[in-house]
Amino acid sequence: MIGTSIQLSQLRSATGGAVIAPGDDDYDSARRLLAGGFDRRPAVIVRPDDTAGVAAAVGIARDGGISLSVRAGGHGGAGHAVIDDGLVVDLRGLTRLDVDLEGRTAWAGGGLTAGAYTTAVAEHGLATGFGDTGSVGIGGITLGGGVGHLSRLHGLTVDNLLAAEVVTADGRILRVDADTEPDLFWALRGGGGNFGVVTRFRYRLHELPSVVGGLLLLPATAENIAAFAAAAAAAPDELSTIATVMPAPPLPFVPEHLRGQLVIMGTLCYAGPDAAGQQAVAPFRDIAAPVADLVRPMPYPGLFPPDDPDMPRPVTVGTTGYLDHVDLATAETIVDHLSRSDAPLRLVQLRVLGGAISRVSNDATAYGHRAANVMVNVVSMVLGPQDRPARQQWVDDLTTALDQGVPGSYVNFVSDDGPEHARSAYPPATWDRLAAIKAVYDPANLFRSNHNIAPVVGS
Known part of the structure; x- marks a missing residue:
């Protein structure tokens, strides 16, 4: 029972x-x-x-x-x-996928992973942008916004969500879109799992026969980090990047004498043909002699490496937020703090945003940080309870040192619990509107095991 x-x-x-x-x-x-x-x-x-x-x-x-x-x-x-x-x-x-080739849309079950969806639609030369990990569920990443390999060209995942099937707290099954239950549809696009269970998503599909992408590992000097960020900001919208500054892992393509040394693990994705892609990634190759260069033409699903669901995941602490810029001083701060930590896994991840993300108004969806230039994530591995305070202090100190006064956080990367962390993900006006919509669709807060937005009547 x-x-x-x-x-x-x-x-x-x-x-x-x-x-x-x-x-x-x-x-x-x-x-x-x-x-x-x-x-x-x-x-x-x-x-x-x-x-x-x-x-x-x-x-x-x-x-x-x-x-x-x-x-x-x-x-x-x-x-x-x-x-x-x-x-x-x-x-x-719930893994059914129905692709409308003529209409360039797909209805996808809420239990699909990004990798499974991406692989299936790629058979038709099509794609919808999710994140950067194949095993992530399409439900969670969509409801939080969806920042990934195609975001600068085609916007966030929520910008490509056309409709949804939702089970609400009172047991109704609703089909929502911009014209039907528009407030609920607005809230689903960034408000997380606060408003119901989304069992199906209808997405826009884009033609994408191939990409130029993969890993580019560079030495992590402050000069190289600043240059990588500058190149990412100047790149065409077709190119989205992720720069993860961390100790080089013991992977086959990393020379043994460099393992454990700080590197920039750059993930590049140019959503277009080979010749233009090679031209777009050239400035990154020119930053320094690469430790490893795995960037090449490939089908888009090739950017989602195989993932073992049974592999133990490390325990980590971390923060997420936004920056205005990554200049030399910012890069020096990153290198200094990473060099002074002895955590087996520690990283600072930088995602230059802009492009199509910034061309949507802040109030168009519940994801409301459209003008942010750079997303930053600071993460440290924790070895045990006795280790946690020191690792958390390192994360907090580096986060404070990087603070440029840019408000907000990305709800999909918020790992801390509590209302203050949920609230940090939304501008004040967005939060108030979400709380009012919550009061309509879930007044008793049944859906509260999430970054919770409590219902507020009349907010």
């Missing part, structure tokens, strides 16, 4: 699909998250195979006063997808 009144047999009958409880052979694998450091034990995990089953599970949790969480990919750094002693609605059974 869960709570005091719901029998597992009743749950199976009502929801369809798998119902997994403690003691079942697949319970431990079903509750495992991709983010490290969580060992939560839900009372039951329900994996419906259709939207009606999701609605039934939501209704059982609501009527029984049972805590509820919703899982798609399980990548969220705060571990909200799985809760202790409650009911988890696991969407991984």
